[in-house]
Amino acid sequence: MAPAPAQVIAVVLLTAGYTALAAGSPPAPIVWQRATATFYGGADASGTMGGACGYGNLYDEGYGTRSAALSTVLFNDGASCGQCYKIACDRKIDPRWCKPGVTVTITATNFCPPNNALPNDNGGWCNTPRPHFDMAQPAWEKIGVYRGGIIPVMYQRVPCVKKGGLRFKINGHDYFNLVLVTNVATAGSIKSMDVMSSDSKDWVPMSRNWGANWHSLAYLSGKQLSFRITNTDGQTLVFDKIVPSGWKFGQTFASKVQFN
Incomplete structure (x- = not known):
């Protein structure tokens, strides 16, 4: 049912008031969260094809080599499929394996299953409640040194940029x-x-x-x-x-x- 004219006016006034308030407010600070990251799929990321999001051939679907499998808490039963994350290696925690001053943006295309036979801090990287990215190797190597194997990272959700429509x-x-x-x-x-x-x-x-x-x-x-x-x-x-x-x-x- 369409709202009465008075209701429409009220909504417009409220919206205008909110817009004015928002315009005068400082932008929300960018919040970085901490996690860890490993890599998989080979130097050409061919081993990342398929995956728990169902995208199939990531090259053909436009996701390329900038992708990652998410741990349980990040994957959210598939609700996170397609989300984009900006990731940086956290040099404050372990500078040995971090490439300085660079970030990489990835798309969530897969699930990193837990391995409860191993401790959370020694091989069970994707166990609950750890936030962890198992990144396509080319994406991981943008921010990490290969010999490190696993690196501490900072991450944030960012808008996905796509060409064309859905x-x-x-x-x-x-x-x-x-x-x-x-x-x-x-x-x-x-x-x-x-x-x-x-x-x-x-x-x-x-x-x-x-x-x-x-x-x-x-x-x-x-x-x-x-x-x-x-x-x-x-x-x-x-x-x-x-x-x-x-x-x-x-x-x-x-x-x-x-x-x-």
Whole structure:
């Protein structure tokens, strides 16, 4: 139901007041958090392909060699897939293996599983409650010295920068539609996703299946589809009729719409 005119005015006034207050406030300080980082995947990062976010070939999907697997507390059951982090080696803790004055920005594309057979501080780097990045080797070597193996790092979430719009790859079969969403800018990660078919006027919620894959159990085969996505920053975009009728499983559909 649309708000009454008085309500609209009140909202506008409140918004204007908030904007003025925000404009006069100093910017929030940048907060760096501490973690550790190792590397995997080889010098060309070929061993990082696939992964628990479901992106498959990271070269083809545009993630390249700037990626990382996150420990349990950072991965958040896949909700962090696609998020971007700026990482620097922490020279204050251990300067031996740090390259000075450099940072690297990575995308979360995989999960680093815990190894509870080893102590948290001696091999069980991805055990709970440790924040840890198992980075693609080329990304890690931007900030760390190879012989170090594991380095202390500082990190912060940063907006993801992407070219073009979101992409949707549909896998699965009748009554099980598995949609992989890639190339998500700004927040990088998705909070919720809905689908609407050409023979319906209602949005149907989808569920996170694993990583960046969302599924619907409705019969959608061959129907024209629209998606509605809310990212983890609370922004919502509608991708109207992004999937044409007659589509086949295994196809990818690129949009021109992007978060900003």
